Amino acid sequence: MRRTKKERQRLLSETIAENPFVTDEQLATQFQVSVQTIRLDRMELSIPELRERIKDVASKSYENEVKSLPIDEVIGEIVDIELDHRALSIFDVQEEHVFQRNGIARGHHLFAQANSLAVAVIDDELALTVHSNITFVKPVRAGNRVITKAIVIGRDEQKHRTKVEVTSTVNGETVFVGEFDMYRTKGKGE
Numbered sequence: 001m002r003r004t005k006k007e008r009q010r011l012l013s014e015t016i017a018e019n020p021f022v023t024d025e026q027l028a029t030q031f032q033v034s035v036q037t038i039r040l041d042r043m044e045l046s047i048p049e050l051r052e053r054i055k056d057v058a059s060k061s062y063e064n065e066v067k068s069l070p071i072d073e074v075i076g077e078i079v080d081i082e083l084d085h086r087a088l089s090i091f092d093v094q095e096e097h098v099f100q101r102n103g104i105a106r107g108h109h110l111f112a113q114a115n116s117l118a119v120a121v122i123d124d125e126l127a128l129t130v131h132s133n134i135t136f137v138k139p140v141r142a143g144n145r146v147i148t149k150a151i152v153i154g155r156d157e158q159k160h161r162t163k164v165e166v167t168s169t170v171n172g173e174t175v176f177v178g179e180f181d182m183y184r185t186k187g188k189g190e
Contacts, residue, residue, distance in 0.1 A: 024049075076116070111134060111178075117166060140170055160183055
């Protein structure tokens, strides 16, 4: 069933509000219209293009929020963080991040993004990775935008440990998953 323009624009606005990182191409597929139609709808609704939406989200500085490592040591760009709860980062895979032979991203870049986000989400001056269990689900290539979410899923106050679950996606498809067991110097309330 074909939607009316008004209905499509309402749903488009809701979709972008829920996920500001969605591309025009993904929206065109979702709404079964051309990319040009999506762009015209965005213009009518005064919704900026993806690049501007990302800049807007990233414009909030997280430098003073991240305690466990300097913000410039985080691999990828943190776009949202709530210490001891969740964090979100974006990493744009460039040619220098991939193997020349097959164009697939080197795994240590995906791991570094996930691990540094797991460290950054910890509300402590010192956070170290004790153990990780990771799986590379799908290959990532140059030009892909990797969106990584870290969620704190548990704490052991006596052992000073925090469990962080990390999931990386490209265009909504999972490419990397990991569970990180993090050491922290302080328990809650110390």
